[in-house]
Each structure stands twice: as C-alpha cells, then as structure tokens.
Amino acid sequence: MGSVKIVKKEYRGWENCIEISNGIIDIIATTDVGLRIIRFGFTGKENEFCEVEGQVGTTGGDEWKIYGGHRLWHSPEYKPRSYEPDNSKIDYREKENGIVLSQPVEPWAQIKKEIEVTISPCKPEVYLLHRLVNKGAWPVKLAAWALTVMAPGGLEIIPLVKKDTGLLPNSMISLWPYTRLNDSRVYWGEKYIMLRHDSNARGPFKIGLPNEDGWAAYANHGHLFVKKYNHIDGATYPDFGASFETYTCDFMTEIESLSPMIELEPGKSIEHRETWILHDNVKVPETEDDIDRIILPLAKG
Numbered sequence: 366m367g368s369v370k371i372v373k374k375e376y377r378g379w380e381n382c383i384e385i386s387n388g389i390i391d392i393i394a395t396t397d398v399g400l401r402i403i404r405f406g407f408t409g410k411e412n413e414f415c416e417v418e419g420q421v422g423t424t425g426g427d428e429w430k431i432y433g434g435h436r437l438w439h440s441p442e443y444k445p446r447s448y449e450p451d452n453s454k455i456d457y458r459e460k461e462n463g464i465v466l467s468q469p470v471e472p473w474a475q476i477k478k479e480i481e482v483t484i485s486p487c488k489p490e491v492y493l494l495h496r497l498v499n500k501g502a503w504p505v506k507l508a509a510w511a512l513t514v515m516a517p518g519g520l521e522i523i524p525l526v527k528k529d530t531g532l533l534p535n536s537m538i539s540l541w542p543y544t545r546l547n548d549s550r551v552y553w554g555e556k557y558i559m560l561r562h563d564s565n566a567r568g569p570f571k572i573g574l575p576n577e578d579g580w581a582a583y584a585n586h587g588h589l590f591v592k593k594y595n596h597i598d599g600a601t602y603p604d605f606g607a608s609f610e611t612y613t614c615d616f617m618t619e620i621e622s623l624s625p626m627i628e629l630e631p632g633k634s635i636e637h638r639e640t641w642i643l644h645d646n647v648k649v650p651e652t653e654d655d656i657d658r659i660i661l662p663l664a665k666g
Contacts, residue, residue: 367487369462376403378422383457383464385482390489390643392482395432397424399455400466400480403434405491407645411586415514415617426452433514433617437478437495440510440603440623446474462486475501491641495624498634508603509624509637513592514617519585520649521560521611521618522660524578539573539605550613554653560611562618569614573607580664581609581620589647591664592620593640600625 367387376382379397386392386408393404403421404412415433423430429448438447449471456467463483470477481494495509515521526536540546548570552559560570576596583590596608603626604610610621624637644663650656 367485369484369486371459371464377416379403379424381454385463385484387484387486387488389487390484390491392484392491394457394464394466394482395434396455396457396466398430398432398452400437400451400468400478401432401434402436402480402482403432405435405590405641405643407489407588407643411516411588413516413583413585413588413590413643415516417616424452426450431514435493435511435513437480437497438510438512439474439476439497439505439507440626441508449473463492470500474505475499476505476507489643489645493639493641495637495639496634497629499629499631502631504628504630506626506628507635508626509635510603510621511594511623511637511639512619512621513641514619515562515583515590516585517562517564517616517618519562519583519618521558521562521613521620522582522584522650522656522664523558523560523574523576523609523611524580524664525554525556525558526575526577527556528577536575537606539607539610541569541571543569544571556653557656559650559656560613560618562613564615566613566615569612571610571612573604573610575602575606576609576622581611582660582664583618583620584647584649584660587646589644589660589663591642591644592622593642593664594622594638597625602626 381396395401417433420430466480468478477498479496483492579596580593602608612619
C-alpha cells in the first residue's frame with residue numbers, strides 16, 4: 366500500500382507552495398496566489414501543465430494573470446466578474462491524502478472558491494471537488510467551471526456524441542467569434558475531435574459541446590493526461606449547452622469541464638467533481654482507429 370506525502374516547499378519563486386505526492390505522481394498548489402494547481406506530473410518528469418513565463422513566481426498587481434496550471438472559475442465568462450485578480454495569498458488545510466484550497470471571497474462577485482484535492486495513495490490519479498459559495502445578498506445564475514491549462518506541444522482528444530436519435534439532431538457545437546472551422550489545428554472525425562497545439566498558429570480557437578462520455582485526453586511528453594467528469598443528461602449548461610469546452614492559443618491548450626447552470630441562492634454552494642489520470646509510455650494517436658485502440662481503453666478504464 367502506498368502513502369501520500371504533503372510538504373511545504375518553494376517552487377519557481379513562490380515560497381509557500383504545497384506539494385502532494387505518492388511516489389508515482391506529484392502535484393504542486395500555490396498559496397501565495399490562486400487558486401492554482403501549478404504542477405501535475407510523474408515524479409521527476411515534465412510538468413503536464415503550462416507555466417506562463419513572466420508570471421510564474423510573481424504576486425500582487427491589479428490585473429488578472431493566468432499563471433498556468435488548474436483553476437476554478439464561474440461561467441458564463443464575463444468581464445469584470447470572471448477576471449477578478451487572484452494575485453494574493455489563499456488559505457489551505459490538510460486533509461486525508463490531500464488538501465483544501467480556499468480563496469477569499471471575491472470582492473466584486475461575492476463568490477468564494479474552494480478546491481478539495483485528494484491524491485490516490487497508490488495510483489496516478491487525483492480527485493478534485495470544486496466548490497462555489499454565494500456570499501452575496503442575491504441569487505446568482507452560474508455554473509462551476511474547471512479549467513486545466515496544458516503544456517504546449519500536445520494533442521487533445523475529445524469524444525463526439527454517438528447516440529442514434531433518428532431524424533432529430535443528437536448534439537451541438539458552440540463556436541466563438543474567432544473560431545475558424547477550417548483551422549489547421551483541428552481534425553473533425555466521425556467519432557472524435559483531435560486538436561493539436563501549435564506554437565506558431567495565429568489566433569485562438571475555441572469550441573464547446575455536450576461531452577456525454579465525460580472525458581477528454583491530452584497526449585504530450587509520451588504521457589496521456591485524462592480528465593473525467595460527470596455530464597448530466599437533460600441539465601442546462603452554459604454557452605448553448607456545453608458541459609465541455611476547449612481553447613488553444615500559441616502558448617497553451619485549455620481543457621475545461623463545467624457543471625450545470627443553476628440559480629445559486631445566498632449562502633448556498635455548488636460542487637463539481639473531476640478525476641485526473643496520468644498514463645505513461647503512450648503513443649500519440651494519428652487516426653481514429655489509433656484512438657479506439659490506444660486511447661479509449663485508458664480513458665474509459
């Protein structure tokens with residue numbers, strides 16, 4: 366039986382980070398800023414998450430910074446609500462096999478964000494519980510939005526809805542004003558979408574969809590990162606019904622899952638769960654048959 370170690374350490378200029386490891390994988394969360402899980406990877410190997418140079422290790426400032434890593438937002442996206450700066454110290458406490466990260470109440474939106482992080486003692490898996498609490502005086506219509514900023518150079522795999530609905534449509538895809546359907550980074554398959562990160566590409570690309578299978582994967586560094594969540598059929602989701610969204614630009618690719626949209630009453634909370642799994646020695650797929658053979662057993666297992 367493995368064991369989980371939790372230690373406080375400096376990481377790339379942030380003095381008060383928390384590292385959680387089980388000897389197979391490790392994650393590092395910041396407490397000088399955030400909420401951010403800035404690192405996730407096999408112990409001693411590459412960070413699967415993006416670290417934004419020029420921002421990593423910094424604190425303070427009146428402008429929102431992406432930093433990289435994993436964060437919690439509330440959807441739909443809107444300025445200034447989505448972009449309240451999170452450049453100052455947060456609280457944390459230890460729990461069994463993990464930690465709870467807790468951000469001060471956002472002064473403009475009056476929403477409090479928390480992420481409970483639990484690592485498996487013996488497997489390359491992490492379990493996350495995201496929580497939004499309405500600390501304001503009025504109800505707020507929102508969804509919990511978990512965004513993971515992946516390191517450049519990888520290939521994302523997204524399953525498409527495959528159910529037979531006869532003469533009726535079985536799915537939708539949300540497009541943003543800057544999204545080009547003929548973007549060379551994206552492959553539209555029969556069963557999967559493949560989105561390749563390209564540091565030389567000009568302009569961003571973003572789509573959303575109701576990911577009924579509840580998983581997406583990112584192949585990079587010879588590893589496969591799998592994000593899993595629960596898509597709820599019949600629920601109302603933001604952005605024309607998207608429980609999953611992805612965004613890519615020159616320096617990263619974001620893999621995003623969302624909870625259903627609700628009217629969050631004062632003093633109430635909404636929770637959204639994810640599971641992360643990291644696989645080693647995985648060949649990057651080139652075709653949909655490769656995905657069926659290589660990726661699908663790892664994503665569904």
